[in-house]
Amino acid sequence: MMSDRTLDRGVVSSHTVFGAPCWVSLTTRDLRATEDFYHAVLGWEWHSGALGDQYRFARVNGVPVAGVSGMSGIGPKMATWTTYFAVASADETVSRSQERGGTTAVGPISFPPGRAALLADRDGAVFGIWEGQLVAGWEAWRRAAPVFVRLHTRDAFDAAIFYAEVLQWASSDPASCQVDYEDNEVVLRSQGDVVARIHSGAVGAAPDPTIRPHWRVHFAVDDVETCARAARAHGGTAHQQGAGSTEAILSDPDGAHFSVSSQDSR
Template identity: 30%
Template sequence: MAIHLESWPAGTPCWVDLSVSDPDASRAFYADVLGWEFTESTEEFGGYFMALVDGQPAAGLAPPMPGMDDPGHYWTTYLGTQDIESVAQSVAEHGGSSIFPPMQLEALGSMGLFTDPTGAVFGAWQYGEHTGFNVYDTQGSVSWCEAMVDDFEKGKEFYASVFGFTYEDMSSDGMSYAMFSVPGGERPAGGIGVVDEGQSPYWSVTFNVASLDETLERARAAGSQVVMEPYAFEFGRVAVITGPDGEMFGVIEPPAEPPPM
């Protein structure tokens, strides 16, 4: 297990969270499937729960807000920043839009929710006391986040302009995909690819698991659907499954020997 207590370089996926309809059911599901434990919720932050891996923050679950329509259920990826107001301005200047403008969450930090020009939703997090997830490369931690857009060049240009992404192209016949890095980052921070025809753009999250087969067995027993059957590639074995509200997420079992980056 690796611990990272400082803020992540700007532009790095630093946090993920999910709006859930039944917090108790979702906590039970993720505790069983990914081994998470949870903080106690408080009214101060709308009943928000932090998921913990070995006592370290790994992700968040948000209950429905009273009086608001169902916002939908999908994992949101937050990109780190030291200046969220500048991010909001840059998003608008480069063809994106704001869903929730930047808001201060007391000493924890500030958050905003945006769409890129292709329509993929993402968040931005300005660091305060909360510096994002503190654990990686272990069971239950975020392994990978990626933007799946409907215009590869437009998507790459947007994130390069707003967050300084640089790319290592990994495209092949019939597939456009690149890994992105951020200024000051020590390794690729995520990926960008193209959605299937007819699918809406989105950001996805994949979590690290010790055994993919055992994880899928627990997930199926908990009512999960396997959206994408397991397949192996150089970075491990991966599958896509659903949670209690139908939210999709990936689970990956890394290879015994990590490939060179």
């Protein structure tokens, strides 16, 4: 989303790819402990940028992959990962969301070189939008950390309609995302690659009222088991399907959930 002071070359406009995830950001109570955890689990290195020491950039091989901020009066009030989607106009996107039953928690507000807003869809799942310049190398960012993001919700088709209309998926613009249905999930592709999935259970099943709709970030890793062990050793939790599993659900010491997936399991 926001570029740091050292990334002023090669930034691209969100207009070159819109409707797709473009950044992920974590709010936490303890920045130092959070940095130590994600360094141990994902190998991230940490740097400050234009927003000061209270917003830290994580990097993998020099590529900015995520942001972490301490809790404040703006944004989520619990430790959580938030996915941001690139949009051409934050104001227009907020209006489309509100017209379709979504809510606006924050914004749009200015974060040079762009504008952001924090929204919730009509089923309560929180997501962010970003209008403006992206960190250099959008494809490098996407491959360096987020494999994809997945929305767990009560009604995948209803959610897909909401996001398609709000984020302009499947439009005639070549920069927009394509939507398919595969393996009981709505699948979002950008430039041919899977960038998001929407899941709500088996086809034809009634919406599950026990599900708390949310977006979960999946990070690409070389070894899922190694990450799971590191998470447990550094105050977090890890839940796996079994030995050799290609995916695990982890939480950091502050309770923020995310997933790690093998590089080829998208």
